[in-house]
Amino acid sequence: MDPAERTELVARHTEEVVTEAELAALFDERDSPSVYIGYAPTGEMHIGHYTTIRKLADFIEAGLEVTVLVADLHAHLDDAKSPFELLEARSAYYRTAIEAMIEAAGADPAGVEFVRGTDYQLEEPYTLELYRLLAGTTLSRARRAGSEVVRQSENPNLGGLVYTLMQSLDVAALDADIVYGGIDQRGIYMLAREQLPERGHEKPVCVFAPLLSGLTGGKMSASESGSKIDLTDDDGTVAEKVQAAYCPAGELEDNGVMEYLRYLVFPVFEERGEALVVERPAEYGGDLSYGGYDALESDFVSGELHPADLKPAAAAAIADVIAPVRERLLEASTLLEDAYPETYG
């Protein structure tokens, strides 16, 4: 694969690449650049995580060295979202869930290196560098960088600010050429691009995934169960949620159903060589079949494809794509129970 193809593969289905020229240059000078993505093991993972993780399959195919950081300390630093006692159990759950998603996306999880935050963030070199960063960063700068990521409140903890600087430092500690994350992470990684060169590290190339809309219209909300598909949802639950989803005919804005098809279902189906079949009553023109997203989008926008016909097909496809992940999670008997005793205990 030539550098241009690799660049294209890494950049597809993303929200933004900072900068695409730097990415291309990286492939020119190196055989296997490294990329890392970090997850703080807090709440249960859902379809939004899955769409982001699916791209790791592209990274592997493009020949990148992929590292997934399970940022356990971060999960506690951000307003104690995860109690300190549950960090171990939630880290185990995140790792298993992420591996299952990579595998379900058609890639080999063995090609991904997993690292825990506590593996290196308590070591002296890291800690020392963190203190130096703390001394050299203003309150307002750190606050601004983390404002889209760290929980905001009237009386924020210091942890949220340390969180932000640690994440910036992680790029250097993990020696990543590329950082990958949702577009909400932009502020933190722009801070990293600013700080790291001053401290003798390379400026990381940033690849940002889009944040998908929730099924109820606006942003996907972790606290609103109807707005997202959980990885543990069975086919019936997925069908109900998609059926109830906001999905105005012909409109793509805030349309979670269309976004999930675009960023999750079709990439996985293409990998498998499958098409999306939409069953439609003869009265409205009979069944349809789509080999890719673009054709479906143009039919949807033109009005040829009605939401009422699309929804059942989309629900079945989504359920199909998450099924292997759900099975993997449920067969690990105490994984969920240990990580979320309130919900599964």
Added chain:
RNA sequence: CCGCCCUUAGCUCAGACUGGUAGAGCAGUCGACUGUAGAUCGACUUGUCCCCCGUUCAAAUCGGGGAGGGCGGACCA
């Protein structure tokens, strides 16, 4: 160490002074209308009033104690 303030529905809060077993907005649920959903109408649901003890016929409300959270003062060799 001292003082002051806050804690009521899933969320934001009213009610407390002048005791009579609790309200609004948002959210949620269910119908109507759309070949989906939303929007719009129509209806409905929701509570250890932070905990304990006391006063009283009666306590979210008054008194005492405690817990959690917030703010300020003092100390500064």
